Amino acid sequence: MKDTLRDLSQYRLVQRLGVPRIPVLRRYAPGQPLLDGPALVGAVGKGGLVDDVRALLAEAGVAEAGEEGKVAAAVLDATAARTLDDLAAAREFLTPAVRRLAPSGRLVLLGPVGSADDVEAAAVAQAFEGLVRSAGKEVRAGATANLLVVAPDAGADALASTLRFFLSGRSAFVSGQVVRVGAPVGPVEPGDPAQPLAGRIVVVTGAARGIGEAIADTLHRDGATIVAVDVPAAGDALARVANRTGGTALQLDITAPDAPARLLAHLRERHGRVDVVVHNAGITRDKLLANMDADRWNAVLAVNLRSQLAINQALLADADLLGDSARIVCISSMSGIAGNRGQTNYAASKAGVIGMVRALAPQLAGRGATINAVAPGFIETAMTAKMPLATREAGRRVNSLRQGGLPVDVAEAVGWLAQAATAGVTGQAVRVDGQNMLGA
């Protein structure tokens, strides 16, 4: 009762602050078109990708926008930008484009990599980051702005799945992000955009509930067979997820010394291989550093980082269990990037995941595989539902989309990175946080 009263008074305070209207985000549903309106396409200089962008849009049934009216997306190929004049030309395209952007519209910039030898080109490449991050804070009504930095040797095929993700409703809660698309780690097979994970065997740890459950459901919707892993205590919920997703359940404490061996044995015996590993299992044991004890520290590091290191090592040591175009996706956290009060252990573990991903990417590239991290911001889960109302409300609002994300938003990003077609993105951490204000 006392808590409720405090919640109410806090809520009135939040209301006095004049909370703006919350936009409804367009989210993906099977059968939905890539965009629900025309797209504006432009290029700066001799952008080599603009024809490929047009072809991709045409194939998806998206019309090119005329001179006037709302647009569902604006895509600018600025990969050829080298000079401040090119940057100014990009601004000339963007100003009218932003004005025409429809609710839940998509501003996607394809940016240049920059150059070690050409200082102006390097400055311009980085300038696009400041531009897009600012634009993300300006666009309204559920629209997003993102920058795809495309290497000259990436090729249109390696870009396609990533461009589709950022245009579609699948990226509803991803804004203000910079993603690098490089040379693919192996042959790129386009696949079916409606079932991009068809035939893929996908392990999801912590799959019994929350974000893990959403990952299992979402990847299964896209064609994957799910190997659902969780602790024995979550057995019933785990079995339901596995049944629903046409896969198998494995009750496993991932911190046990024999966990990697047991997981690999399960995969070999039941599925013959594994295509995608999603390291999602994670725990929190919050405490200020001044009061942190070894148990809380070690428990969090063991589940969130050590288990991932051990499983990845076992996978790499195995000669043939990893399928072609294998993908590893690790759940990190905004806390791992920005740090968080009371979470030195959690933030260290989630930053460690990012370091692990960066170090493993070159090793995996040699096998045609990628590894990336997804860093969720404020996501509406059973955990956040337990927060005091004012804290929860504040957490929801401090991002450009002015709301919390849903578990499915994290799952969609995992699904994009899990595709065989996403062969040019590796070693990166992609935030799914509505462009949360908090950062390093």
Added chain:
Amino acid sequence: MKDTLRDLSQYRLVQRLGVPRIPVLRRYAPGQPLLDGPALVGAVGKGGLVDDVRALLAEAGVAEAGEEGKVAAAVLDATAARTLDDLAAAREFLTPAVRRLAPSGRLVLLGPVGSADDVEAAAVAQAFEGLVRSAGKEVRAGATANLLVVAPDAGADALASTLRFFLSGRSAFVSGQVVRVGAPVGPVEPGDPAQPLAGRIVVVTGAARGIGEAIADTLHRDGATIVAVDVPAAGDALARVANRTGGTALQLDITAPDAPARLLAHLRERHGRVDVVVHNAGITRDKLLANMDADRWNAVLAVNLRSQLAINQALLADADLLGDSARIVCISSMSGIAGNRGQTNYAASKAGVIGMVRALAPQLAGRGATINAVAPGFIETAMTAKMPLATREAGRRVNSLRQGGLPVDVAEAVGWLAQAATAGVTGQAVRVDGQNMLGA
């Protein structure tokens, strides 16, 4: 009157939110000891630098802390950390250390670089970032927490000026930062910690007022001769700064095509050389991207980025004007990292500065020179004094030190990077923002 009333009602709202007490920061003054109390020193594994840290502290007259009582600083050499067990050992040192940290205390971690071959070591290296950024959000009463990532070939001499900066009152408004100290670009001459810029010829653009004026005054205090540059309209103020700092004044529109040539001619004729260039001049012309015009865009890019590119190019093209151990320091901005609503032009220019710095660093290293960016957060200036009260108050509070910085805080960071002794830090952007919550 109407504005005053609105300000008042906004102020009451701010007060209702329960603003916590604002800590008073210990700032540097000549003659002040490095620390005003004992320091706790520790190491994880065979940290090769702990003896050097002890020697530096002893030379500065700092006592090593005993088993109990408050400490002015805690320094942990974790450069040897490779494993999660090493990380846990670091936590064991830090928990009691944080409890003992005095007001305006300093938590300085020396972290490992990580390794491309050792995945666990790479994860651990990155984990320290999450740990320190979280610790920065926890320490109280003006204390700071920073991570210096020290390369194995950096050496204790190259570390000294940076370690001194982060321990001293000079870094009052720098927290939650990660700075990399690498192999020095040239011979490291220790110099006099009380007059670290003695004999250096330092150009400061935009020196007539605000942050530029503070840079001129602060670097002069540390021994530098200042070449104060500003637009002709600021002539009187500029002359006062030049007189006060024992230097020369140059009235110059830095965006003019002949500006680099005129600046170089002034330096050659009046001073014979230049040791440090501080690119501080900058303007804002805020407008939402949807309403941005070419004039506003181009004006901001010309002053904030194009002029720096042109002057740097002229300096590099000149065979002998740059002195030994030359240093270039460019003022970027938090907006260049995080983006900012209404500032696509400013954020692009300030991000561009970071890209420029990164690209020029290898070129300058060949000449024994470094280039870095300083990115201020909310700094109390004539510009911020004009903000509406609630906006200003919010801007001040959204950082770990719960206050705005002062121009001198930016100047102190510039002074640190301007030292000949700071030869192992290059190509980086260091935020001076009290660990502002806003970030990319």
